[in-house]
Amino acid sequence: MAAVVTGIVWFLSNTPSLLTLLDTQVSPFVQGITCLSLNTAMSYGFHQILGAESSAGMQWGNFMTAPSTNVQFLFGHVVIMLVVDCVLYMLIALYLEKVLPGKYGVPHPWYFPVQPSFWFPDLLKNANVISPTRSTGELVQEEDPVGYPAGIQISKLTKAFKANVVVNKLSLNVYEGQITVLLGHNGAGKTTTISILTGKGTVVGVLYNGIRVTEPKS
Structure with missing residues (x-):
């Protein structure tokens, strides 16, 4: 099945070159547009290379030389379109990698190339930055990073199941561009905390994506 489908797809992608080679009235602009398909461009190139074999062959010096007066789309144009295709396909691959990163990636919105934050991340890095908190008393902890906006504050x-308090006045800042990990023994409240942040528990005093929740909700 894979061999059959691949053959059909290859033939369909190669069809524009067959049609334009049969019609000598097709403009070079139209031929260039059809070269956005790699198979079409390769077909043009091989056709001109084989045609040049009847004379001196295809050389570096005759890339932009027409073998006859009725040929306007030259081998040099094919090479240029192949370079354009490489750049274009690379941009498409990079775009799809951002929008469809797979199971373990974070997808960007489809319009991310027009967002100022994509082109100028350093200018917007200090926006909505909260002051780093410092621990007091005997608790020793690393200071929060400076210069990164807080995605979750x-x-x-607090979360209690009847008389059992499983999360007791937890304060935590989660910053964009940083990796935050919850560590603790079984029953420490890690899963409960994540469940609350994802809307599956009772929230008390949480700022999520810039929205502060001051009243409990279930």
Whole structure:
């Protein structure tokens, strides 16, 4: 099945070159547009290389030389379109990698190339930056990073199952561009915290994506 489908796709992508080679009235502009298909461009190139074999062959010096007066789309044009195709296909691949990153990636919106934050990340990095918090008392912790906006800010998050308090006044800042990990033994409240942030639990005093929730919700 794969061999049959591949053959059909290859033949369909090669059809424009067969049609334009049979019609000598096709303009070079139209031939150039059809060369956006790699198979079509390769077909043009091979056809001109084989045609040049009856004389001196295709050489570096005759890339832009027409073998006859009725040929306007030259081998040099094919080479230029192949370079354009390489750049164009690379941009498409990079775009799809951002929009469809797969199972373990974070997808960007389809319009991300027109967002100022994509082209000027350093100019917007300090926007919505909160001051780093410092621990007091005997608790020793690393200071929050400076210069990164907080995507999630948790302030005194509390969760109790009847008389059992599983999350007791948790305060945590999660920053964009940083990796945040919750570590703890079984029953420490890691899963409960994540469930609350994803809307599956009771939230008390949480700022999520710039929206502060001050009243509990279920």
